Amino acid sequence: MSVVDIPGPCDVAIIGGGAAGVLTAIGVLRAAQQPLRVLILEPSLPLARGVAYATTYPEHLLNVPAGKMGGFPDKVEDFLDYLLDVQVFPGIGRDTLATMFVPRRLYAEYLRQRLQQAVEASRAQLEIRAERVQSLDRHDAGFQLTLTSGQRLTARRVALASGNALRPLPARGAGALPQDRRIEAWDFDAVRGVPGNADVAIVGSGLSMADTVVSLLAAGHRGQIHVLSRHALLPLPHAKGPAADYDPQPLLAMNLRQRVRALRQHAADAALREIPWQNVMERIRPLGQALWQTLSVDDQRRFLRHVVRYWDVHRHRIAASVHAQLQELQQQERLHVHRGRLETAFAEGACVQLTALDKRRLPVQLDVHCVINATGVEMRAQAMRNALLQQLLGSGLARPGPHGIGVDSADDGSLIDADGKAEPHVQVLGSLRIGNLWESLAIPELRGQAAQAAVALLG
Numbered sequence: 001m002s003v004v005d006i007p008g009p010c011d012v013a014i015i016g017g018g019a020a021g022v023l024t025a026i027g028v029l030r031a032a033q034q035p036l037r038v039l040i041l042e043p044s045l046p047l048a049r050g051v052a053y054a055t056t057y058p059e060h061l062l063n064v065p066a067g068k069m070g071g072f073p074d075k076v077e078d079f080l081d082y083l084l085d086v087q088v089f090p091g092i093g094r095d096t097l098a099t100m101f102v103p104r105r106l107y108a109e110y111l112r113q114r115l116q117q118a119v120e121a122s123r124a125q126l127e128i129r130a131e132r133v134q135s136l137d138r139h140d141a142g143f144q145l146t147l148t149s150g151q152r153l154t155a156r157r158v159a160l161a162s163g164n165a166l167r168p169l170p171a172r173g174a175g176a177l178p179q180d181r182r183i184e185a186w187d188f189d190a191v192r193g194v195p196g197n198a199d200v201a202i203v204g205s206g207l208s209m210a211d212t213v214v215s216l217l218a219a220g221h222r223g224q225i226h227v228l229s230r231h232a233l234l235p236l237p238h239a240k241g242p243a244a245d246y247d248p249q250p251l252l253a254m255n256l257r258q259r260v261r262a263l264r265q266h267a268a269d270a271a272l273r274e275i276p277w278q279n280v281m282e283r284i285r286p287l288g289q290a291l292w293q294t295l296s297v298d299d300q301r302r303f304l305r306h307v308v309r310y311w312d313v314h315r316h317r318i319a320a321s322v323h324a325q326l327q328e329l330q331q332q333e334r335l336h337v338h339r340g341r342l343e344t345a346f347a348e349g350a351c352v353q354l355t356a357l358d359k360r361r362l363p364v365q366l367d368v369h370c371v372i373n374a375t376g377v378e379m380r381a382q383a384m385r386n387a388l389l390q391q392l393l394g395s396g397l398a399r400p401g402p403h404g405i406g407v408d409s410a411d412d413g414s415l416i417d418a419d420g421k422a423e424p425h426v427q428v429l430g431s432l433r434i435g436n437l438w439e440s441l442a443i444p445e446l447r448g449q450a451a452q453a454a455v456a457l458l459g
């Protein structure tokens, strides 16, 4: 393929037009004091969908209440304002709407509307290209980006917001399964297309599993649903009730073991006062990054090895209505949860046969119509299925983050290269910062990062 140079450097190139990229663009457009050329590169248009908000199905709900999903640190109720303005829920008052878990697709519409408003009011020009970036290198003008179409362009500053990568199905033989028998949970249309009477196996028991089950139900699925995961822990529900009022600051000075013990004690104390344990977790939500950064490296490792599954189900909760659906299915003996480590996945006649080993290393076998990969977000930088990240790591412009997860970034969001040098003109956002920050996936963190990145990119 011949290489075509796109003329002129752009001032800011944003790689990835998911929520983080769009929020960064809004920040840059709003703050620009002079004409600038801002470019978003995103292969999957329209903007602002990414994985989370690409679903058009009403059963896929946000897992954060609407009142906390605003895209801007100085306006955390901005999403709520938008919902009220566009009147998607007529007759529902502000206070009730603030606590609701609304369909995720509304969030993409919200971000696009705010982007449009920022474009109209800005002195900067926004350009959007439906392109995937294949490589990013240093260049006289700043950086050179090569696109998969073969085109090349230069940019003075770059935001790296390439987002979430799906973990591949961890089973021998999975790659050889026919396409309609091996479905990715984030392929929402394919999940909806599973035949109504088919028995299915979902690998993974987290939020993507919950999404998958509600989709199957909404599509009229009547078959058996098997969930296979190493810990067999299902997401827990959000709860209403009085706020917990303990002081979380002392946790920061404790080691991991002490923190777990202290949190259990806070939950027990709260229960005596009829405060749900969920609100004990909410109290530490704003400290998520500080809690990670004040753990010793050894404790971070222990957390990743022994605690993370328990953390996930307590921290990443689902709407109570979704939780109730899962419970009902279990009671009806239509949803079966198996604990085991998946080993193989082979086509066997008309079936897909999965084999797993349980905790005692005894075999578990499932014969199903198809397997759905709901293993969730890939955190290990080297395993992420994204050619750009492989190139960045290979060229030394980036290095893996702490514990090999995400890519390394400084506190101000600068990318850190293989020599440990911070590159302030490449700002990293979102899940790529997980090794440094741990809490770096959800909107409450992304809005802060995007605001910080906008300042750095204009600086």
Ligand SMILES: Cc1cc2nc3c(=O)[nH]c(=O)nc-3n(C[C@H](O)[C@H](O)[C@H](O)COP(=O)(O)OP(=O)(O)OC[C@H]3O[C@@H](n4cnc5c(N)ncnc54)[C@H](O)[C@@H]3O)c2cc1C
Binding pocket: 015, 016, 017, 018, 019, 020, 021, 041, 042, 043, 044, 049, 050, 051, 052, 053, 061, 062, 063, 064, 104, 131, 132, 133, 134, 161, 162, 163, 164, 165, 208, 211, 386, 388, 429, 430, 431, 441, 442, 443, 444, 446
């Ligand atoms: C199923 C699911 C549900 C979620 N629900 C919630 C929720 O309710 N509330 C909440 O706060 N958070 C939620 N999250 C967390 C979610 O990750 C964030 O809210 C947010 O969507 C992340 O945005 P992002 O832009 O960082 O990444 P993504 O949404 O993954 O977007 C990254 C974008 O970058 C593009 N891209 C990747 N590589 C390249 C490249 N080389 N060149 C150009 N473009 C590229 C991709 O096409 C993609 O559009 C959810 C996550 C998932 C997976």
